[in-house]
Amino acid sequence: MARKLHYFNVNGVGEPIRYLLHYGKQNFEDVRYELASWPIKSVKDSLPYGQLPLYEEGGRSLNQSLAIARYLGQQFNLVPTDIWEQAELDAAVYNVYDFWAKVLGWFKENDVARKEILKKEILNEHIDFFFSRFERDLKANKGYFGGKLSWADFVFVGIVEVSNLFFGMEIEKKYPTVQALIQKIRTLPGVKEYIATRKPYTM
Numbered sequence: 001m002a003r004k005l006h007y008f009n010v011n012g013v014g015e016p017i018r019y020l021l022h023y024g025k026q027n028f029e030d031v032r033y034e035l036a037s038w039p040i041k042s043v044k045d046s047l048p049y050g051q052l053p054l055y056e057e058g059g060r061s062l063n064q065s066l067a068i069a070r071y072l073g074q075q076f077n078l079v080p081t082d083i084w085e086q087a088e089l090d091a092a093v094y095n096v097y098d099f100w101a102k103v104l105g106w107f108k109e110n111d112v113a114r115k116e117i118l119k120k121e122i123l124n125e126h127i128d129f130f131f132s133r134f135e136r137d138l139k140a141n142k143g144y145f146g147g148k149l150s151w152a153d154f155v156f157v158g159i160v161e162v163s164n165l166f167f168g169m170e171i172e173k174k175y176p177t178v179q180a181l182i183q184k185i186r187t188l189p190g191v192k193e194y195i196a197t198r199k200p201y202t203m
């Protein structure tokens with residue numbers, strides 16, 4: 001079954017999908033677009049909502065990073081069978097994306113003064129608000145969002161990594177359980193080899 005992931009040559013919301021595909025030992029075409037040459041009109045116009053990532057499998061395609069990650073999670077035994085537990089993991093990734101929305105707000109801001117204010121808010125308030133809660137939830141669940149490895153852990157680590165790159169920091173330093181989860185994901189079979197061979201991302 002031919003698989004293809006279209007995303008930018010960055011580690012944003014598409015990187016957890018790459019991790020999942022490598023963890024699942026899947027051959028896939030990792031199609032990467034350079035941000036500097038975006039938009040490529042013919043590609044953008046062909047996307048259902050004009051944005052990446054787009055995942056293709058067996059002649060069908062799917063947009064929305066979380067839908068793709070959850071779908072792959074199902075394939076690789078990273079989604080629990082209990083529907084309450086599934087919903088808890090959905091909540092976990094939405095919590096992570098609520099943090100990501102703050103980071104994106106900063107990233108997309110063009111006004112220099114306003115951008116600086118948003119950065120200060122993230123560094124002084126939002127990181128502590130969200131990460132003290134992520135730390136609490138992981139601690140209460142054996143170091144994972146769902147008590148054992150799940151697709152939510154992949155999404156979380158991807159978002160921490162890109163946020164770290166944006167702000168030139170290691171957010172996880174103050175949060176040992178978060179730090180441990182990042183290490184666990186980075187050393188998973190498949191993910192570890194992928195990280196060792198990928199080109200380092202820059203801002």
Ligand SMILES: N[C@@H](CCC(=O)N[C@@H](CS)C(=O)NCC(=O)O)C(=O)O
Pocket residue numbers: 012013039044050051052053063064065066
């Ligand atoms: N909710 C979407 C958001 C996708 C999104 O924001 N994609 C950005 C890159 S991370 C994009 O395609 N930007 C280029 C554009 O909008 O032209 C998802 O999670 O997949």
